[in-house]
Amino acid sequence: DIQMTQSPASLSASLEEIVTITCQASQDIGNWLAWYQQKPGKSPQLLIYGATSLADGVPSRFSGSRSGTQYSLKISRLQVEDPGIYYCLQGYSAPYTFGAGTKLELK
């Protein structure tokens, strides 16, 4: 099974700050990596698919990148509505696996 190691587990950042979350895949998954945001009591919302493509309606301050088997989600200027839990997902092969999540809070 493919393991997704996500870091950090939590972080606190200020408004307008740049935030980066990473996921390390245990093997090559190509660009089959997605990022989700989940707010309390809500279902996850797709932010990024194909490692770098922005999902419909997602603000352009969110971006995804890939370097080998390491994937990153960047929020260029943190906004008040961005706190939540962020998850990566590998869709390369079943069993599909999520990262453990990153809890993002406002400082």
Add this chain to the structure above:
Amino acid sequence: EVQLVESGGGLVQPGRSLKLSCVASGFTFSNYGMNWIRQAPGKGLEWVAYISSGSSYIYYAETVKGRFTISRDNAKNTLYLQMTSLRSEDTALYYCARYLQRVMDAWGQGASVTVSS
């Protein structure tokens, strides 16, 4: 608008069975693979099962293999998850999610399953 509405959750004793449903609308259900994903209270997301558009391909997480069965009725735009031999560790919010380009691009609001005596 894409909508996925789960139902069938509830409180069930260990060892018993439960069947979840997910009714889809706003898209051509028969063209898409579908997944079940669960989230235990206060925990992260765990993929449970996948079924292809025509039910030819079905995959399960090892944690549920042999106990859960995913199925679909394209005529009724409905996805199912039959859960048997339930355990306390199956307690979770169960989401159905549409599968597109190897991502789950649309999710339901979830159905709560509690396994307890």
